[in-house]
Amino acid sequence: MIMNKFTSIFYACFFTVFSLNCLAEGKILATPGVSQIEGSGGGGIVPWAQLAGYATEESISASAACSRVTVKDFSLDSCGVQANFYDRIELSYAKQTFEVNPLKLDLKQTIIGAKINLFGDLVYTSLPQISLGIQSKRLKTSDVAFALGAEKDSGTDVYIAASKLHLGFINGYNWLWNITARHTKANQIGLLGFGGANEKAKIQLEASTAILLDRHLAIGVEYRQKPDNLGLGENHWKDIFVAWFPNKHLSVTLAYVDLGSIAAIDKQTGWYLSTMWYL
Template sequence: MPDRKTRLVTLMLTGLLAGPAFGASKILATSGAGSIEGAAGGGLVPWAVIGGYGSDGEWGAAASLGRVDVDDFRLGTASVLAGVHDRLEVSFAQQTLQVEPLDAVIEQHVYGVKTRVAGHLIYGRLPQLSFGLQHKVNQNPAIATDVLGANSASGTDTYIAASKLYLHALFERDLLLNGTLRYTDANQTGLLGFGNSGGEDPQLVGEASVGLFLNPNWAIGAEYRQKPDRLDAVDEDAWRDVFVAWFPNKRVSVVGAYADLGSIALWDDQQGWYLSVQITN
């Protein structure tokens, strides 16, 4: 059921398609793709890249629609981001989780900021290093706090990410490696609230992505996202996926993936498809 925010994002998607490019010098695909929490990344994992195609002295913007469809859940994401001088990224995502067996809906808003602190994705020896925050506000926390014993309806993840594109690295192809360390008290990324009966109880988790560019337009790869497992009532597993990404031009990118989300709340072995479309200015 599209609500006002989803319609706003759709409007921005259309506007970006029609609008003038106000800076688009970055190399194709170095914008990254959309991700479930709104930050530029690979799908499940935020990368160190700054979203959009704005390079030094330029602005970039992007809007994304994403969908994860596993056995008992559907997660829809609508998000927008802006990148400034390839240095700073601000993002907003609205997530809508449909819990099909309960016919329930959980919504969450994610406000993100990310800044490149050192290095560059392609140039020089150092990988691009970025520091990011994701402030998450669960709009329907009753299941999490009243039933599952979560401590809070909102929380803030902090992360550092390192990304590097190694040219002509494997089978004569360019290889992207990304590692992200996240300090978080979110249960199932916050969709099941934050912390547990013991309080906030934040933990450090590791996330990783690998991608191989078959040519400038197509990449294949995989992602892994470690998750905390701190709710007493239910289990939480790491998430992983294998993906195919298509960058036909600097306006559009599409990511399709097969995702394994493990146990979510009462339901085990959640697997299914992920699809994300991003429009860039």
């Protein structure tokens, strides 16, 4: 139902973008970044202050992305759509399927996201771009989460993100950094429910940084703190990525990820591959 609603918004954007503004191509290639696994504009695992897509103050853009993360005992498929209204408001919707190989079952989660650009421009202002966002998550298959001690099957993350691209900063190469502070109760981003007996710190810090090797290629690293509400030794996430932007309609991101321990099964390292399409 909600998916249908979002699909129609997506199509509405599609036609609006094409009829009113031809194409929203008002940003320098690669600078909006990609879609993160929860559907928001950002890096691979961290939402950034940039809004998804190439829209400017005068245009609307729409985008979609699918990604797959495969680690030792788990894999996560995630697909999302984003609409960027006048580079001020981003709306997103994502569906995740988390395959738990040891139990031979799938956990499903949906995430509705919104992000507002409070002030600043990633490239052109001397201050960083600052955005405030939310991700409202609902876990559809909650048995495993409750069995592990989670308190709820839904939750809302609120985050504030600051991003800046410094032109020619490192020996002439563009340097991007992002820092995000997130208020969350999610266990493994919500795939194992929300809350738990071991609940402590609720503010988690996340950071990404990247260098553009040329107009089309970025390399970088990301780091995402996570709470250990379930007391299962949940680890912070890390990845090192390379993203390729052949043009303003496509990007492909490959990353090596270290997700640490998931549901007390440790050493979950593996690969992340994502493709994003921009209108």
